[in-house]
Amino acid sequence: MHTLMVADDHPLFREAIAAVIEAGLPDSRLLEAESLNDALRHAGACAELDLVLLDLGLPDASGLEGLRALRAAHPWLPVAILSADQERRTILDALDLGAVGYIPKSTPRRDLITALAQLLEGQVYLPSDIMRRPAVPCTSPAGVETPSPGPRFTELTDKQLEVLIGLSRGASNKVIARELDIAETTVKTHVSAILRKLGVSGRVQAILAAGEADLAALLAERQGSSR
Structure with a gap:
């Protein structure tokens, strides 16, 4: 209850x-x-x-x-x-x-x-x-809007992509660990690496960035090319 x-x-x-x-x-x-x-x-x-x-x-x-x-x-x-x-x-x-x-x-x-x-x-x-929703564009010192740099998703490993896909669904570390059959501490390690590689300060920013990219397609393309 x-x-x-x-x-x-x-x-x-x-x-x-x-x-x-x-x-x-x-x-x-x-x-x-x-x-x-x-x-x-x-x-x-x-x-x-x-x-x-x-x-x-x-x-x-x-x-x-x-x-x-x-x-x-x-x-x-x-x-x-x-x-x-x-x-x-x-x-x-x-x-x-x-x-x-x-x-x-x-x-x-x-x-x-x-x-x-x-x-x-x-x-x-x-x-x-x-x-x-697209990210808010950056503004240069001269007041000219420039596109925000895209997160470096290609730098993520396949497992990190899978973890980020789970995060973007709102899944907890425990749920992601169960789905991927890995330890919860391993999920935490992957999350830290994801934040570092994407250049974001927290899970929320990573989730929002993931919402603007087709991570599943990127993962499928990688897995398909490796066969």
């Missing part, structure tokens, strides 16, 4: 989320909070809480302040943002602050259930359209 909490100041939206969870995750329990203070109180009193769905527009927290407060008070607690804001910068900032996912409020019911199930399995969730 999973325990979730939705923190949103709109009662009708909380009721809608409750209906979705009751229908799609019938063995789950849902707590409701209408403010950040409510969310912090529930989190402190409920040790079995598995996931928080946090709105960015709470009356006592502006923007990502609520996420910062929850992460500071309960760093063990998985928090996913559930918001109408779909700006790429907001999503990246939320993930950099430790959010385990970002779910737009416009997400269809079926996709919302899929997202919640994925998050409850310990995976990361990002909306597919965000994953496919």
Whole structure:
């Protein structure tokens, strides 16, 4: 049985989320909070809480302040943002602050259930359209936009490509290790190598880069040419 909490100041939206969870995750329990203070109180009193769905527009927290407060008070607690804001910068900032996912409020019911199930399995969730969105171009000192340099996917080994494909699906290290029949520590080693070779600072940046490339086609081409 999973325990979730939705923190949103709109009662009708909380009721809608409750209906979705009751229908799609019938063995789950849902707590409701209408403010950040409510969310912090529930989190402190409920040790079995598995996931928080946090709105960015709470009356006592502006923007990502609520996420910062929850992460500071309960760093063990998985928090996913559930918001109408779909700006790429907001999503990246939320993930950099430790959010385990970002779910737009416009997400269809079926996709919302899929997202919640994925998050409850310990995976990361990002909306597919965000994953496919092109990177923001760089700006030169003269103010002229230039294309961002493409990640060096060709420098990755076949196994590193397989790990990156798993990451891009939001799979955890444990899931990737099971799928590839390797140790979880080996997955961590591959992830470190991937970040270094792609010149990115974290898993989120690697996932976003992977969303802009056809890694499966590259891997298939390699494997085909090696036969």
